[in-house]
Amino acid sequence: MKSKRQAHILAxxxxxxxxxxxxxxEMLKKDGFPVTQATVSRDIRELRLIKTLTSSGVYKYAPETxxxxxxxxxxxxxxxxxxxxSAAHNLVVIKTQNGMAQAVCAALxxxxxxxVLGTIAGEDTIFAATRTDAVALELAADIRKIMANKxxxxxx
Numbered sequence: 001m002k003s004k005r006q007a008h009i010l011a012x013x014x015x016x017x018x019x020x021x022x023x024x025x026e027m028l029k030k031d032g033f034p035v036t037q038a039t040v041s042r043d044i045r046e047l048r049l050i051k052t053l054t055s056s057g058v059y060k061y062a063p064e065t066x067x068x069x070x071x072x073x074x075x076x077x078x079x080x081x082x083x084x085x086s087a088a089h090n091l092v093v094i095k096t097q098n099g100m101a102q103a104v105c106a107a108l109x110x111x112x113x114x115x116v117l118g119t120i121a122g123e124d125t126i127f128a129a130t131r132t133d134a135v136a137l138e139l140a141a142d143i144r145k146i147m148a149n150k151x152x153x154x155x156x
Contacts, residue, residue: 005033006043010063010114013049017060024061048112063112074107078146083124085147087140089133094126094143101126113139 008031009024018024025040035043048064081100086093096104105121108128115135119128130136 002043005035005039006047008033009043009047009049013061013063017054017058019058019060074111075146077104077107078143079149082143082147085140085143087133087136090130090136092126092128092130092136092139092143094128096124096126098124100124115139 005028008028012018012024012027012031016027018027021037021040021044024044025035025037028035028040044061049061050064051059052062054060081096081104083095083097085095094101094104094108101121101124105119105126108116108126109119115131116139117129117131119126121127128136128139130139
């Protein structure tokens, strides 16, 4: 239930300019998620949501974006540690240099890429489950671009 609720929170903040925890709480309740203020507060912290200023001058919740330094370090890691990437339906299989799968997997998780449901890493292989086949194909294509060019980023 928690992961479903948190995914719904991310969808809500993407679709609406939500200014307060109370607004988010009411939207969640309206959409069938019986939550308390404490739960919403914890979800905001766990999802690392921040308040950003909109063009109309009000603040709204948004996902925290990684710094450009973090993005470049992830890109460098992916470009140097990943050997190959393949998509099969809604799974992406990423092969890495021996012993590098855990680091690449942690970096992939840190990017909080939209549509990636979860990852599992072994010694040199990562499985990433995605929401749809299309997301898997897009993730694999973006990783291939990064492997070819260290300055690309695929956080979205």
